[in-house]
Amino acid sequence: MMDMAVMREVIKKFSSSDKWVILCHENPDGDTMGCGLALYSLGKRLGKKVRVMGRDPIPERYRFLPYYHDFECCKVIVEEDIKNALMICVDTSTAARSMPGLKEVLSVADSVNIDHHGDNHLYCKLNLVDPDVSASAELITELLIEGGWGIEEEEAICLYTGLSTDNGNFRFGTTTARSHLCAARLLEAGVKPAVIDEYVNEDMKPSILKLWGQALMRTEMFSNGRGALFWLKKEDFEEAGADSSAVDGLVNKLLKITGVRVALFMTEANGENKVSIRTKTPYSARDIASVFGGGGHLQAAGAKIEGNFQDVVAAVKAEAEKYIDDRASALK
Numbered sequence: 377m378m379d380m381a382v383m384r385e386v387i388k389k390f391s392s393s394d395k396w397v398i399l400c401h402e403n404p405d406g407d408t409m410g411c412g413l414a415l416y417s418l419g420k421r422l423g424k425k426v427r428v429m430g431r432d433p434i435p436e437r438y439r440f441l442p443y444y445h446d447f448e449c450c451k452v453i454v455e456e457d458i459k460n461a462l463m464i465c466v467d468t469s470t471a472a473r474s475m476p477g478l479k480e481v482l483s484v485a486d487s488v489n490i491d492h493h494g495d496n497h498l499y500c501k502l503n504l505v506d507p508d509v510s511a512s513a514e515l516i517t518e519l520l521i522e523g524g525w526g527i528e529e530e531e532a533i534c535l536y537t538g539l540s541t542d543n544g545n546f547r548f549g550t551t552t553a554r555s556h557l558c559a560a561r562l563l564e565a566g567v568k569p570a571v572i573d574e575y576v577n578e579d580m581k582p583s584i585l586k587l588w589g590q591a592l593m594r595t596e597m598f599s600n601g602r603g604a605l606f607w608l609k610k611e612d613f614e615e616a617g618a619d620s621s622a623v624d625g626l627v628n629k630l631l632k633i634t635g636v637r638v639a640l641f642m643t644e645a646n647g648e649n650k651v652s653i654r655t656k657t658p659y660s661a662r663d664i665a666s667v668f669g670g671g672g673h674l675q676a677a678g679a680k681i682e683g684n685f686q687d688v689v690a691a692v693k694a695e696a697e698k699y700i701d702d703r704a705s706a707l708k
């Protein structure tokens with residue numbers, strides 16, 4: 377449940393600070409970008425000194441977002457950046473998933489954390505964290521309304537992008553009446569869903585579609601059809617001329633298979649091995665990710681794993697098999 381008292385404190389802090397530094401999470405997705413740029417727009421029209429930044433660049437497909445040119449891709453955040461500023465972390469469950477250097481500057485900055493991850497570490501001074509919303513963009517939308525600031529069209533475009541990408545175009549179990557009410561407010565503010573959908577979901581190069589095909593061709597079943605996985609290695613990404621942001625959402629395709637309740641997608645890209653995990657009840661993606669030091673939502677989580685890529689693929693599969701077995705005996 378959202379704490380209205382905390383939301384009111386956030387509104388007060390937003391109003392009283394003249395300088396905002398907004399931080400998006402690493403490997404940014406639609407939600408963190410949408411929230412970051414919407415708040416950037418709000419800050420601008422409220423006459424604040426405002427910056428929006430993150431460790432990694434905005435993926436190609438989000439280049440239509442208003443103010444994307446103003447997004448600063450920085451290796452590290454230092455004390456100078458946050459001097460006399462309010463630091464606002466959006467959609468980021470831990471300081472480690474934000475910008476390098478954040479942990480060091482947290483003690484000197486005033487900070488607000490706006491997020492919906494159930495495993496959020498509450499690392500800021502003020503933490504507006506609500507695991508019941510389908511996207512952090514839902515919280516920001518409610519914040520704009522509650523603050524009496526209204527929603528400009530540019531902000532609505534950013535927020536709708538965050539909302540619709542995080543809840544799989546209103547298909548996931550996280551989607552609620554509240555998500556749809558939020559969408560309605562954004563449409564009233566001028567959003568055209570079909571336009572955003574075309575940018576986000578139908579703006580693919582042929583090489584990327586083939587890269588998706590490469591993964592799909594490697595589909596491997598396990599645990600008597602309850603689990604499925606595929607993977608893409610470094611060379612696959614190189615051939616396609618793509619980075620890992622080109623395969624956002626691909627893991628969900630495994631859940632199309634009848635009976636599959638645990639989906640694993642391992643990638644070797646951007647110099648790191650990653651696993652994306654999606655589950656259906658009663659399985660928890662977060663429980664599997666946490667074995668590898670990762671985290672996320674109950675049914676959508678991930679982890680970064682060191683080591684030889686094919687060993688990582690085998691290790692994640694073995695862990696998921698064990699987890700499914702353990703759950704089966706626990707449910708008996």
Ligand SMILES: [Mn+2]
Nearest residue numbers: 407467512542
């Ligand atoms: Mn999110």
